[in-house]
Amino acid sequence: MRQLGQILTDRGSKYAVSGVPVKNRAEIDAALKQLKRDKAYAKATHNTWAAILTEGGPTKGDDGEAGAGMVIVRMLEREELTDHLIVVTRWYGGKHLGGDRFRHVQTCVRSYLDAL
Template sequence: MKQLGQILSDRGSKYAVSGCPASDRAAVDAALKELKRDKSYAKATHNTWAVLLSDGGPLKGDDGESGAGMVIIRMLEREGLEDHLIVVTRWYGGKHLGGDRFRHVQSCVRAYLDAA
């Protein structure tokens, strides 16, 4: 699992992005389990993820951050990137971010795609 660590912070919330190849649901579950072995990620408020499976279509998990998984899926579709899991992690800072949280998810995914 490639971890870029903290990408940005806003009003106390911190965001990080991670990713790795994943060709089926078992690989996704294994990657999420590996990520959460790091206590910091296990204690995060949200670990939102998505993957476009070449033989199964899109999978996503919002982990309480409603709609964030779909943001990742749309970006993966635009890039044409299949069989690659991207996880955006958020540590909630105490203040609601409203729609800005989706912009932050996009920024994290873009940073990951640019680094790949």
């Protein structure tokens, strides 16, 4: 799992991004489990993720951040990147971000994609 670490902060919330090539749901689950072995990621408020699998199509998990997984899916579709899991992690800072949280997810995913 490639972890780029903290990408940005806003009103106390911190965002990080990670990713890894995957082939199926079992590999997604294993990668998420591996990420959460790191205590900081295990204590995160949200670990939102998505992947587009060659065998099975798009799959995502919002982890309580409704709609964020679909933001990642759309970005993966635009990049035509398949069989790759991207996880955006958020540590909630105590203030609601409203729609800004989706822009922050996009910023994190863009940082990851640019680093590939």
